[in-house]
Amino acid sequence: MKKKTMLTKMHIAPSTVRYNAVAARDSNEVGQILAGTRKRNGYSLVAFSELLRHYGVDVSDKGISKWEKGYTTPSIYQLVAICYALNIKEGPSYFTKNFQKPALLNDIGQKKVAEYEMDLIASRRYQPDAEEPAEIDYIMMPVLELPVSAGLGAFLEGEMFQQIQVPASSVPAGAEFGIYVSGDSMEPRYHSG
Template identity: 30%
Template sequence: KMDELNIRFKEMRKSLGKSQKEIGDAIGLSNSGISNIESGLRSVTERHIKLLEAAFNINEHWFRTGEGSMIKEPSNAVDTLHELIRTFDIEQLELMKECLDMIIKEKESDKGSILNFQRTVTRPVYDLPASAGTGQFLDGYSYTNMEFPESVVPLNSTFGVRIAGDSMEPEYFDQDIVFVRQQPVLTDGDIGIFVLNGEGYLKQFEIMDDGYSLISLNNKYPDMRITEGCDFRIVGKVLGKWSGK
């Protein structure tokens, strides 16, 4: 007796109005391969079922059991949304609510496409070099709160720094803003913000056998050795940059 899957395979092809070649092209079999399935000489594999589901929207449950509709029913939108919502935590749902409120306002005011909607985040942005040699860099003044597209700001950054000069080209350019996570230690090779003898710097941190160096990516600039008598502080680690303005 021919396997039920083989019988349903032939029934499916005829119901779809497809030739053996069309079905074969979709699941990677020759005409004779399809013919062998339909005559029971070849088994229907797991892979065949998945490919038929993808290519022709075939209901896998029907294919395996003969129950229900041959073609997958369009899913109920409310059920789908409910399943989706269950995967979110409270913080994500709060963000969704904010987004939906803004989209609704945009719709109500009919100002145009809502596709241009983009979330922004705010970070305090400081300037380099630091406070004219006073060593007071990042101590709570001389910054501007700026808004950025959410997509460009690393989530766990705490502030931005607008850099000056070309010592970190070609990676960081004059007037770029780098996003920094405030932290007192760095690992070898990290890009960071530092205060050395009262001046602020964007450099690469290098740990040496006898101390530390601050490295410029632009080889026109010499390395800065941190010696025992230096007033040196690690401000934080650079997580990303913004060259938008």
């Protein structure tokens, strides 16, 4: 007997089901919502086809018409591109009747809200704070070109130093030069190289 898990219970509980793909397809939800949204945004089929090309979707005006009439449906990738093209922040869920809510503003009011949003974005005064990468301070440090042995072997000698740039935070206080280590007897603190 198969043990029921919480996930299994979630998937079979009919009271939680709010979407029916067959019913949505039969009533052409996606096509109707797409047509209405495209028209509200002022795009003809030809203009919308050209707009979608900028988002990597090569579809003719006739192809869009087929989507809107329910003869075919856009792929999920095409639907995501449509969301970007029409500035639909809600994503593909927008194209379901369950998601659609009654408009609190008429078309003119909705356009004014969209214009105001674009004005705020264009002003660049209300952008989210971008996380700036931490600045790393570098210093020039002489490093011996010949690796030294981390076990039995070679002594540090000679004047074969080269100047390299290293992060200041990786240099211990009072250090005057760096060395390359060869061997593993000082691991895990120092590694070969």
